[in-house]
């Protein structure tokens with residue numbers, strides 16, 4: 001089968017890869033209907049994370065089940081499924097508490113390489129959720145977002161305690177930040193401030209429910225959020241970048257007693273203990289338990305209550321994955337859908 005292989009920063013190729021096989025009785029094999037490039041895939045692409053020899057990549061996927069192992073009970077061949085970006089048994093105490101990304105049996109789907117034609121999914125019964133039927137073609141991009149970026153935006157909004165009466169600020173205008181805007185709106189936030197200086201992303205943020213746009217960043221961005229909130233700062237701030245600047249911007253834009261939901265994969269972030277101590281800000285985040293939200297998000301998408309698939313502003317054949325990476329790296333595209 002064809003699939004993306006990382007060779008070195010900037011050198012990601014579509015090559016022949018070995019067809020996936022059932023390795024454990026809890027595995028499933030799916031044929032992908034769509035996959036995509038994640039903002040987090042840009043970290044190794046840019047050399048900010050090591051690449052250990054030629055290795056597969058990709059962790060966002062939807063498709064049709066072809067085969068299941070002998071111990072898979074609920075997932076059946078022929079079903080259309082959405083899977084989370086990490087595996088989970090959905091039965092251990094961490095899973096039952098809603099932290100499937102900390103499942104005691106967790107594996108990262110990147111290692112299985114979802115940017116490909118077919119994919120092995122471990123712990124199929126826990127990791128995958130079947131849709132009510134075969135989706136209309138136009139629902140597939142939205143269902144694909146539930147695999148990661150929508151679930152991550154949703155977790156960020158939840159961790160930031162977005163809800164009625166709250167002013168929510170969103171740091172980061174990638175797909176996760178934009179879907180954090182959508183999630184905050186769905187959770188009932190009163191006011192949603194998107195921080196972005198890119199016009200197409202500002203427009204999408206508004207479509208997703210942003211009431212205000214702030215173009216300043218860093219200390220100037222914090223000052224602008226304070227201006228807009230009577231000097232207090234936002235009640236809830238979503239951090240969807242993962243850098244020192246974005247994390248400090250998020251913490252400093254939050255009012256005392258407020259909450260930061262941070263989901264940008266942290267790279268070289270160090271926080272000052274005294275600043276945290278005196279901030280009175282709650283911090284919660286990490287790798288989003290996308291699996292927790294899958295049933296609810298699939299339901300919202302299936303019933304056309306939300307259209308998160310709008311974050312895909314470019315669709316390419318899987319064979320052109322290298323161009324997909326370039327387009328996202330150069331910020332020519334918000335998010336690229338790949339058709340196997």
Ligand SMILES: [Zn+2]
Nearest residue numbers: 089092095103
């Ligand atoms: Zn578990």
